[in-house]
Amino acid sequence: MFKVLEVNKSDLKGITTLFDNNYEGVLLEDRSISRESKLEYIIAQFTKGDRFFAVKEADKILALAGLKKEDWDTEHFGIKMASLKIKSIAKGKKKRRQVSRFLIGDVVKTANKEGYQHISIxxxxxxxxxxxxxxxxxxxxxxxLITYIVDLKGFSQSPSEALPFIIDDYKSKDLTELKKIAYESFSDRKAWSDRFHNDPYLDNRKCDELYVKWLTNCCLGKEADIVLVARKDDRPLGFISAKYDRKIKRFLGKKVASIPLNAVDKRCRRQGIYKSLVYKMLSILKRRSTDYAMITTQLNTLAVRKVWHNIGSRIESLKLVFHKKL
Ligand SMILES: CC(C)(COP(=O)(O)OP(=O)(O)OC[C@H]1O[C@@H](n2cnc3c(N)ncnc32)[C@H](O)[C@@H]1OP(=O)(O)O)[C@@H](O)C(=O)NCCC(=O)NCCS
Structure with a gap:
C-alpha cells in the first residue's frame, strides 16, 4: 500500500537511486565533482519548492515530487501558478506507473486545496x-526544450572578421529599442513557439509582454549578470544576456553561466549577428574564468541549434514540457 508523505531533505540522505542510469548531462558526469555533491544537488532540485512529497511503501521511498510556487509567473499572469518536479525510483515499469499515478493524483489534490490554478512540469x-x-x-x-552546454576550457574565439556592426555592453539608452526587438521576436508565432504561447489557457497578450518584462529585468541586472548589444550607427540590432547559476556553484563548485534571453531584430537576421553575439559572450565568460556556458531553447529554433552545435557544445538535457489548468 502506498502512502504520500511530506518529507524533509534529511530523509533523502544516501538515496543513491536518485541517480538515473540514463545520461545525466555533462555536469553530473563531470568526474572532478564528487558523487556526494552531485546527490546533494539533485536533492536540492526537488526540495527548493514549498512542498516536498515522497511516496513510501513500507519504509521505502519509491518516488519524489516537489511543488513550488512560481511568484514571477503568478504576478505576471494574475493566477496562482506552480511548477512541479517528479521522479519515480521504483523498480519496474508497472510499479513506476502505479507510483507516479498515485503521486501525481495526490499532488494535484494538494495544489487544488492550496488554490493553485496552473501547474507546469x-x-x-x-x-x-x-x-x-x-x-x-x-x-x-x-x-x-533542449539545453546545450559548452566547456569553456576548449572554446576559442572565432577567427576575427571585420564585422559591419559592433558588440559592446548594454547602455540604458538601448532599452526602448531592445524592448521593441524582444516584443517583435517573441510574439512572432512563425519564428517562436514557447510553452506560454502554446498554452491555450494563457492570455496571449500577456505571453507577448512576458518577454519584454524579462528583457527589462535582464537589462536592470535582476535576471542577468551581463547583457551585450550588437549595434550599428548606435542603433541596437540584437542582444544576448548571461546569468551565473549560484546554485550550481554552491553545490557542484563550478562556475556556470546560462543565457536567459537573446534575439536579433527581424530586419537584420541571417547576417551572422547572433553568431557574433554568442562568440563574444563566450569569450567574455571564458575571460572571467567561467567553467561552462549553457543555453536552453525550444527544439525548433534551428538558428540557435546550428550556432551552439558549431561551437562544439554538448547536449546537457532534453525536456518535454506539460501544463495543467486547475
Ligand atoms: C534565433 C535568432 C537570434 C538568430 O539570429 P540571426 O542573427 O538571424 O542568426 P545568424 O545570422 O547568426 O545565423 C546563425 C546560423 O543559423 C542559420 N539561420 C539563421 N536563421 C535561420 C532560419 N530561420 N532557418 C535556418 N537557419 C537559420 C544561419 O544560416 C547561420 O548558420 P551557419 O552558422 O551555418 O552560417 C533570430 O532568428 C531571432 O531573434 N529569433 C526569434 C527569437 C529567438 O528565437 N531567440 C532565441 C531564443 S533561445
Whole structure:
C-alpha cells in the first residue's frame, strides 16, 4: 500500500537511486565533482519548492515530487501558478506507473486545496511512466526544450572578421529599442513557439509582454549578470544576456553561466549577428574564468541549434514540457 508523505531533505540522505542510469548531462558526469555533491544537488532540485512529497511503501521511498510556487509567473499572469518536479525510483515499469499515478493524483489534490490554478512540469523524455501518468491526469504537452552546454576550457574565439556592426555592453539608452526587438521576436508565432504561447489557457497578450518584462529585468541586472548589444550607427540590432547559476556553484563548485534571453531584430537576421553575439559572450565568460556556458531553447529554433552545435557544445538535457489548468 502506498502512502504520500511530506518529507524533509534529511530523509533523502544516501538515496543513491536518485541517480538515473540514463545520461545525466555533462555536469553530473563531470568526474572532478564528487558523487556526494552531485546527490546533494539533485536533492536540492526537488526540495527548493514549498512542498516536498515522497511516496513510501513500507519504509521505502519509491518516488519524489516537489511543488513550488512560481511568484514571477503568478504576478505576471494574475493566477496562482506552480511548477512541479517528479521522479519515480521504483523498480519496474508497472510499479513506476502505479507510483507516479498515485503521486501525481495526490499532488494535484494538494495544489487544488492550496488554490493553485496552473501547474507546469519539465520532464525527461525517458520518464515515460511519469509522462503517461501526467497525461492521464489531464496535463497537456506544450513544448520540448533542449539545453546545450559548452566547456569553456576548449572554446576559442572565432577567427576575427571585420564585422559591419559592433558588440559592446548594454547602455540604458538601448532599452526602448531592445524592448521593441524582444516584443517583435517573441510574439512572432512563425519564428517562436514557447510553452506560454502554446498554452491555450494563457492570455496571449500577456505571453507577448512576458518577454519584454524579462528583457527589462535582464537589462536592470535582476535576471542577468551581463547583457551585450550588437549595434550599428548606435542603433541596437540584437542582444544576448548571461546569468551565473549560484546554485550550481554552491553545490557542484563550478562556475556556470546560462543565457536567459537573446534575439536579433527581424530586419537584420541571417547576417551572422547572433553568431557574433554568442562568440563574444563566450569569450567574455571564458575571460572571467567561467567553467561552462549553457543555453536552453525550444527544439525548433534551428538558428540557435546550428550556432551552439558549431561551437562544439554538448547536449546537457532534453525536456518535454506539460501544463495543467486547475
Ligand atoms: C534565433 C535568432 C537570434 C538568430 O539570429 P540571426 O542573427 O538571424 O542568426 P545568424 O545570422 O547568426 O545565423 C546563425 C546560423 O543559423 C542559420 N539561420 C539563421 N536563421 C535561420 C532560419 N530561420 N532557418 C535556418 N537557419 C537559420 C544561419 O544560416 C547561420 O548558420 P551557419 O552558422 O551555418 O552560417 C533570430 O532568428 C531571432 O531573434 N529569433 C526569434 C527569437 C529567438 O528565437 N531567440 C532565441 C531564443 S533561445
Amino acid at each position: 519539465k520532464i525527461n523524455p525517458e520518464q515515460k511512466e511519469e509522462i503517461f501518468s501526467l497525461e492521464e491526469a489531464d496535463f497537456y504537452y506544450v513544448t520540448s
